[in-house]
Amino acid sequence: MGARLLPALAERGFAVVATDLSELPEDRRVHCVATAAVDLLDAAAMTALIRRHPPTQVLHLAALLSSAAERDPDLAHRVNVDGTLGLIRICRQELPTAPLFMFPSSIAVYGLPDPAAKAKQGAVGEWEWTIPAAVYGCNKLYCELLGALLSRGPGARLDFRAIRFPGLISAETLPTGGTTDYAPEMLHAAAQGKPYSCFVAATTRLPFMTMPDAVDALLALAGAPAERLTRRAYNVRGFSVTAAEIRDETLRHFPSARIEFDPVAARQAIVDSWPADIDDSAARRDWGFAPRHGFTEALADYLIPELRNRYKPTLADTAPRPPAR
Numbered sequence: 292m293g294a295r296l297l298p299a300l301a302e303r304g305f306a307v308v309a310t311d312l313s314e315l316p317e318d319r320r321v322h323c324v325a326t327a328a329v330d331l332l333d334a335a336a337m338t339a340l341i342r343r344h345p346p347t348q349v350l351h352l353a354a355l356l357s358s359a360a361e362r363d364p365d366l367a368h369r370v371n372v373d374g375t376l377g378l379i380r381i382c383r384q385e386l387p388t389a390p391l392f393m394f395p396s397s398i399a400v401y402g403l404p405d406p407a408a409k410a411k412q413g414a415v416g417e418w419e420w421t422i423p424a425a426v427y428g429c430n431k432l433y434c435e436l437l438g439a440l441l442s443r444g445p446g447a448r449l450d451f452r453a454i455r456f457p458g459l460i461s462a463e464t465l466p467t468g469g470t471t472d473y474a475p476e477m478l479h480a481a482a483q484g485k486p487y488s489c490f491v492a493a494t495t496r497l498p499f500m501t502m503p504d505a506v507d508a509l510l511a512l513a514g515a516p517a518e519r520l521t522r523r524a525y526n527v528r529g530f531s532v533t534a535a536e537i538r539d540e541t542l543r544h545f546p547s548a549r550i551e552f553d554p555v556a557a558r559q560a561i562v563d564s565w566p567a568d569i570d571d572s573a574a575r576r577d578w579g580f581a582p583r584h585g586f587t588e589a590l591a592d593y594l595i596p597e598l599r600n601r602y603k604p605t606l607a608d609t610a611p612r613p614p615a616r
């Protein structure tokens with residue numbers, strides 16, 4: 292998300308200070324007035340950074356995603372919960388006024404008990420099924436609830452706002468450690484002519500959106516007048532599709548793509564607990580959420596053109612190969 296968010300913030304005239312576990316690459320540093328390689332869990336270093344560059348807005352993207360969190364719950368708690376609450380604590384103690392704190396939450400906060408209940412439920416509203424069935428969803432829901440609590444009342448020293456993102460599909464970057472990763476992985480593999488084995492069943496249905504729509508949504512909520520908001524955490528989505536529908540649409544653009552389905556039980560259990568779709572009417576009503584991309588437009592207008600450009604064969608790739616010796 293950061294790869295798309297940094298240029299979007301710079302284009303809007305923000306003076307961006309970006310931090311990550313390791314130094315940012317040059318193509319991301321160019322959008323920032325300052326960058327720093329800081330461990331989120333190093334409270335002294337994070338405090339020094341906040342003192343050096345006191346922010347008016349914090350967009351906190353650092354997280355261990357769902358599959359990685361399930362494999363290492365202790366690390367997930369340290370990064371996703373201690374890291375988030377530690378950053379909120381530093382902001383509340385160091386900054387003269389309550390900062391806007393943007394928190395990418397997830398549909399992982401929802402937990403449907405079984406595939407039959409998931410199919411029967413259809414779209415889930417923000418107040419429904421918040422009984423996460425995996426570590427990452429528990430991490431995200433707890434941070435949402437505490438962020439909302441600390442933002443309550445006239446003397447609150449925090450303006451916490453969260454978006455419960457669906458699966459995100461980017462042409463620029465590939466996620467790691469997520470359980471919706473199969474969608475971007477399938478498309479990037481097809482664009483490179485590589486075979487892909489999908490780790491969820493073909494019938495798996497989830498909500499998704501494109502990364503441009505996700506970044507636009509985050510910035511729209513950040514810019515919304517506080518008095519317009521009726522909640523601290525909002526659903527947003529672009530479209531609800533099955534893994535088979537993603538395969539079929541991918542094949543329409545890359546007919547020679549080789550895509551198979553080989554579900555991994557632990558990851559299938561996670562996606563089976565997530566909703567087939569989410570109701571984003573509150574975001575549309577309160578702060579004008581309006582995604583650009585439905586499913587076919589996501590591929591035709593954004594993903595396929597960008598992926599073709601990204602993976603177009605270089606001259607070296609297409610030059611006639613010298614005869615084998």
Ligand code: VAH
Pocket residue numbers: 356357358396397398399427456457458459466468469470471472
């Ligand atoms: C994950 N992409 O797969 C994230 C997301 C809806 C899931 O939060 O963990």
